Amino acid sequence: MTDPNAIDGDEDGDEAASDETDLPRDVADEVERLTRLKRTTVDDNEATAYEQRRDDLLDEHDFTSRIRDDDGDDVLVLHPEEWHEDGVIRTDRIEDIDRAVEIPLEGTGDPDEWDDVDAHNRDLVATVRDTHGDVHANNAAILADFAGNHYAKPIESLTGDDLAEFCTDYFVRNAWPSDDQQEVIAESIELIFETADERVPNYQF
Known part of the structure; x- marks a missing residue:
């Protein structure tokens, strides 16, 4: 099976090296799933477990998460950790905005x-x-x-x-x-x- 995350690149591997700094799609999908589960569970212990697993996954790739209110709709925003300082995004540290991942949280809660x-x-x-x-x-x-x-x-x-x-x-x-x-x-x-x-x-x- 072809890896859907693979990107065709030059033989010198420049694009592959760049891709290593991105959040893999399967990780982003799992982070989204855990976020949805956290938001819908009524069990505080389960919510904490989902949040911890999500944060651990993001830590492995040096990414952070937050929920943004977008005209009443929540959006899961995933950013590289290096863009932040003391919890605030430093725009001067952003070299490639496409590294950010934004996921509308509009699906089912079940x-x-x-x-x-x-x-x-x-x-x-x-x-x-x-x-x-x-x-x-x-x-x-x-x-x-x-x-x-x-x-x-x-x-x-x-x-x-x-x-x-x-x-x-x-x-x-x-x-x-x-x-x-x-x-x-x-x-x-x-x-x-x-x-x-x-x-x-x-x-x-």
Whole structure:
């Protein structure tokens, strides 16, 4: 299976070296999952355990987290630790703003429901892989992350606005797709919905 975090680079390894300073997508996904669990549990001990696990994961990659209120919607913001001093961001230390990860916390608060949705989406990804190959399947996996983590929806329930957000923001800022994946993302979305026996809603890309 192709690593969805891999980025095609030159043989001298410059891009690979740069990628080492970014937060891996699977880590960001797990941080988001733990954040959602912390916010929805009624058990203080569980909340503390989720928070500690999240913070430990971020510490391993020298990142921090905070929740930002964005017009009434909470957004999980992940920043490199080196940008901070005494809890305040120093703008003079920011060399590449794309290293930041921002995740709207708008999905379900029910972990069991999230698990069911994620299992459904992963089955769809597996079918896409069997039918259409790894590149389209890797795009399907990224769309599954977006649909489950952001909206707790089956992929085929995404709206046109959801898909526009995915294509113009999430896919380019948080997914680190390969060149091959970027070239076929529109076709991938068509094939994913076709595999789910649904029409693709109209969206702007």
